Amino acid sequence: MSRLPKPTWLLIVMCSFLLAGVALARPPWAKPPKPHKACVVKTTKKARGLRSRRGALHCTRKPIAGSHAGIAPSQVGAGGSPAPELASTPGTSTPGSNAGKTPPPSDGDSVPPEEGETSPEPPEEGEMLPEEEAEVPSDEEAPPSEEPGAPAGTIAQGEDFAGAPADVLLTSQAGISLASAEACVGISASGEVSEFGGFDSGSEPGEVRLELVPGGSMPAQVRCRGADGEETLDVAAAAPSAGGVLADPIDPANLTKLPFGRRSFWLQPWRSYLDTWPANRLREALGINFNVTPAEADSTARLLASSGFHLARVEINWNQLSYDDPGKFVDEANLRKKLVALREHGLRPLILLNANSGGPAPAKPVTLTTTALAPAGARSVQLDQSSAAAVVPGHTGFAGLSFGGNPDVLITAVDDNGLATLSRPLPAALSAGPHSGSTLLYGPFGPPKLANGNPNPEFQRTLAGWLAYVDTVTDEASSVFGADGYDLEVWNELSFGSQFLDEGNYYSPRRVEGSGSVTKELAHLREGGVSNGVGISDGFASQTPFASGGEVPPGTTALSKHLYRGPQYFPRTATIDGVRPVDALGSSDSTTGSAPFTPKFTPDFASALPEYFLTATQTETLVRDLAPTTNTIYGVPHGRAVGPPGGAPTAVWMTEYNLNTKTLMPVPTGHQDQFIGTLNSAQEERVQAEVVLRSLVAMVAKGLAREYFYAAAHNPGYDLISDRFMNALDANPQSYPGDSLGGDTTTALPRLLAHVEGPGPDGPVRQLRLTSIAQAGNHAVWSGDSSAAHPDLYDRDLLAVFPFQAAPERFVVPVYVMTPNLTTVWDPTAPASSPTRFDLPDERFRITLANLPQSAEAPQVSAYDPMRDEATPARLVSRQGDRAVFEVAATDYPRLLTIDYGS
Numbered sequence: 032m033s034r035l036p037k038p039t040w041l042l043i044v045m046c047s048f049l050l051a052g053v054a055l056a057r058p059p060w061a062k063p064p065k066p067h068k069a070c071v072v073k074t075t076k077k078a079r080g081l082r083s084r085r086g087a088l089h090c091t092r093k094p095i096a097g098s099h100a101g102i103a104p105s106q107v108g109a110g111g112s113p114a115p116e117l118a119s120t121p122g123t124s125t126p127g128s129n130a131g132k133t134p135p136p137s138d139g140d141s142v143p144p145e146e147g148e149t150s151p152e153p154p155e156e157g158e159m160l161p162e163e164e165a166e167v168p169s170d171e172e173a174p175p176s177e178e179p180g181a182p183a184g185t186i187a188q189g190e191d192f193a194g195a196p197a198d199v200l201l202t203s204q205a206g207i208s209l210a211s212a213e214a215c216v217g218i219s220a221s222g223e224v225s226e227f228g229g230f231d232s233g234s235e236p237g238e239v240r241l242e243l244v245p246g247g248s249m250p251a252q253v254r255c256r257g258a259d260g261e262e263t264l265d266v267a268a269a270a271p272s273a274g275g276v277l278a279d280p281i282d283p284a285n286l287t288k289l290p291f292g293r294r295s296f297w298l299q300p301w302r303s304y305l306d307t308w309p310a311n312r313l314r315e316a317l318g319i320n321f322n323v324t325p326a327e328a329d330s331t332a333r334l335l336a337s338s339g340f341h342l343a344r345v346e347i348n349w350n351q352l353s354y355d356d357p358g359k360f361v362d363e364a365n366l367r368k369k370l371v372a373l374r375e376h377g378l379r380p381l382i383l384l385n386a387n388s389g390g391p392a393p394a395k396p397v398t399l400t401t402t403a404l405a406p407a408g409a410r411s412v413q414l415d416q417s418s419a420a421a422v423v424p425g426h427t428g429f430a431g432l433s434f435g436g437n438p439d440v441l442i443t444a445v446d447d448n449g450l451a452t453l454s455r456p457l458p459a460a461l462s463a464g465p466h467s468g469s470t471l472l473y474g475p476f477g478p479p480k481l482a483n484g485n486p487n488p489e490f491q492r493t494l495a496g497w498l499a500y501v502d503t504v505t506d507e508a509s510s511v512f513g514a515d516g517y518d519l520e521v522w523n524e525l526s527f528g529s530q531f532l533d534e535g536n537y538y539s540p541r542r543v544e545g546s547g548s549v550t551k552e553l554a555h556l557r558e559g560g561v562s563n564g565v566g567i568s569d570g571f572a573s574q575t576p577f578a579s580g581g582e583v584p585p586g587t588t589a590l591s592k593h594l595y596r597g598p599q600y601f602p603r604t605a606t607i608d609g610v611r612p613v614d615a616l617g618s619s620d621s622t623t624g625s626a627p628f629t630p631k632f633t634p635d636f637a638s639a640l641p642e643y644f645l646t647a648t649q650t651e652t653l654v655r656d657l658a659p660t661t662n663t664i665y666g667v668p669h670g671r672a673v674g675p676p677g678g679a680p681t682a683v684w685m686t687e688y689n690l691n692t693k694t695l696m697p698v699p700t701g702h703q704d705q706f707i708g709t710l711n712s713a714q715e716e717r718v719q720a721e722v723v724l725r726s727l728v729a730m731v732a733k734g735l736a737r738e739y740f741y742a743a744a745h746n747p748g749y750d751l752i753s754d755r756f757m758n759a760l761d762a763n764p765q766s767y768p769g770d771s772l773g774g775d776t777t778t779a780l781p782r783l784l785a786h787v788e789g790p791g792p793d794g795p796v797r798q799l800r801l802t803s804i805a806q807a808g809n810h811a812v813w814s815g816d817s818s819a820a821h822p823d824l825y826d827r828d829l830l831a832v833f834p835f836q837a838a839p840e841r842f843v844v845p846v847y848v849m850t851p852n853l854t855t856v857w858d859p860t861a862p863a864s865s866p867t868r869f870d871l872p873d874e875r876f877r878i879t880l881a882n883l884p885q886s887a888e889a890p891q892v893s894a895y896d897p898m899r900d901e902a903t904p905a906r907l908v909s910r911q912g913d914r915a916v917f918e919v920a921a922t923d924y925p926r927l928l929t930i931d932y933g934s
Contacts, residue, residue, distance in 0.1 A: 185267045187200070187252075188200040192274070193805035194271075197242070198241055200233055201233075203237025206258060209231075216255075217243075225250065226911070227241040230242065242908050244914075245911055249266065277803065281303070285299050286658060286662065287303070288613060291655070291665065292611060293611050294650045296601075297613075301646070307836055309836055314341050317340050318342030318739035321743055325368040326764045328368055329376075332376040335752075336378060343380055344381040353393060354470075357393050357500070359503075360503075366507070380508065383523060384522070385522060385528075385570075386497070388530040392531070393496075394471045399427075400464065401418075401464065407459050407460045410453050410456055410457075413450055428442055428454070428468055432458060433536075438471070439537065441453070442454070474493055474534070478547050479546070481543065482544045490547075518588070521553060521570050521571070523570055525574055525575070555584045563586070567589075568590070573686065576655065578590055580656070581668050587681060593686065594644045598638065607627045620632070634813040634824070636851055637855075642849055645729060653730075658670050687741040689719075689722065692722075707854050711864055714869070720780075721923070724779060752773055752776075755772045775898075783927065791837065802879045804832070806830070806874065810826050829850065830848055830849070830876055831848070832846050841929065841933055846927075846928050850871060857872055873904075874922070877917065877918045881913055883914065883932075890931055891934040895927045896926050897926075903926055
């Protein structure tokens, strides 16, 4: 203990003779008072004039108004005093900043006298304090508070945020400046001393907030150094505050408790792990389906490049090759115009190799004229002489009679009289007259091997044609982009136009029985000489959860995914099937012991969100293939680390995705509680932009390597480029319409990317950890049934926090509430045509991040809204070691929290 001045010792001797029951002003060297005491200040003018001296400070055993005497901070439940509002002026703040605040008196200063008063003289050595100042407030009379943020007379007020201890508010009566607050420490009821994690100004002049360290407990007292030395203050217990804390936001159980065949409304597979990625991963993942005309290609590619797109998917179907010369394209000039446009604007192409049954291979059109009606089920038709002469058995056929292919009913033979034998019975009567058809250069794929195990010659012939097609396409691409300047995708979707893969779709009964996998044979492109610098994505995996990166042909770079899911209305459209529901505790939640499984409880909500396949609403969550830990589906390994034997892990590319804004329409009057809808083009544009921002950030953060949005234009409900741009371009193809006409998506994306970009880390990425999420208030996306198994799902349960490292000392963290319905009307007072009526009102959250850099100086903190192009509230609350608490205002699309240690 430091040596005390002589006048102070004399004061002690004098005070010891006071009558019993009169409390002394606590000297700075006194032992910490018991936790249940509360310190207050006499509010007479004379006492205020002496505030910088210790004689004005008193303690009473009576709990002051609004406190929770005798209740430990951990017992205050979901309560606590309302947390302070974020700064009204968005921008950067750090603990200890005092901008715009009136500072309290600094050490050694005294409070100026009120008008008409003279400053009281300090007592002489050995002089007692005036009786008025030494008076103890009675139990019946507590001095009134001069601070609106604390109960009457309180000097040190505990405050909660979201029901958890947050800070100690020192009112102006404490006389502690922001600069001197850094020397304050907390003292527990047992006497343990702890430091605070941050210091900030309060909402009133002279107030100082002592922020608890991340995860810290509320101290019973605080000890600060004031004008005349150390002072110990009792901390009044915090008043109740609404909200709650998600203490384990990243928990592997969100996936491990959901093996394939399980689903849950509560468990969130995307919360089973957290990655920090280099910031450039976002731009490198951003792609588009480039479905524009050759005349539109250059201006469209220019707009996309200026909007941040790096990748473009272009289909070159097999039937674009010439029937007469299959080594050449039917229209090479227009194809090349599109490819050159991509090259000139720096967009790397993903070339889709496909054989859509609407025109699966090089072909020439034919007209087949029948001379008599053929009934449904007929196995033959009568052709006229010219039609019969044009038939190539097994390759010529009628279009659109069966599954919509061209052709889809083949002619297997024609006799001398023109009687044509069909590959399958007619599904409907065929009238006499001309009918459209085509002759394919190659027949549909049969089994690779015959029943005896020998190669199937018909399959080998068609496969040879396919490989020649691949060579022609890669030669063309190499001539434009260089040998390694493009990537390939093998096939589009098995559920769409894929009948050509199985001759059984054309022949009934099958022409030949056999074995082998057609899809695997088609995907073996490396063996054909495709460069290792060319990525190869397996499109056969695009619509199935069963494809594994461990089962692809060697040299395959990625699994393709096309995951579309439209609006759903629960419980009305809930599926009751063989998938077992799981509750919030991870337990089976079915009323039945066998399929079909009926959930014990289904929440009432509408679902229309781009992250649908990151959730567990269906058992086929994409997280099974993105997770860093290996899991299995029916014994087959899945996950980020899985690859073919001896090969590198197989990535995942989303080569098509969007949420159709045309389907987000109002439902019938009887279901207004399940409203999903947009009403005009401006609202569709805004929702589309939010879909893209949310999907890109979430999917890439969870491990997706690429995402190609569908599509650039010409697909109402899916267009990323506005009709204003395309109409202006079509009206004047020689003139660039300008970036400003591109629409909300092409405006918001470059804003987001510009704020995230940077050189990245010097070495390995620093992997941040998310250790807690606190929500001010209890807004929920749906209500449960008040049980632990079926609780409310709060916004904190769905707060997405996805860190990226933009520089060695700078992190950018997209933060948003992953609301299940993007078209919820949050602002019904806004005009029905307002695009922003669907925006979730700002909600305050505090997130705790760990494994941050440990630096002497606090990081600069800011936040940015790419949709509104404005700064939003954010601040560093406290920090200790590698952990820090940040407060942000979040909505239902990504805002960017920037944490910069290098400023």
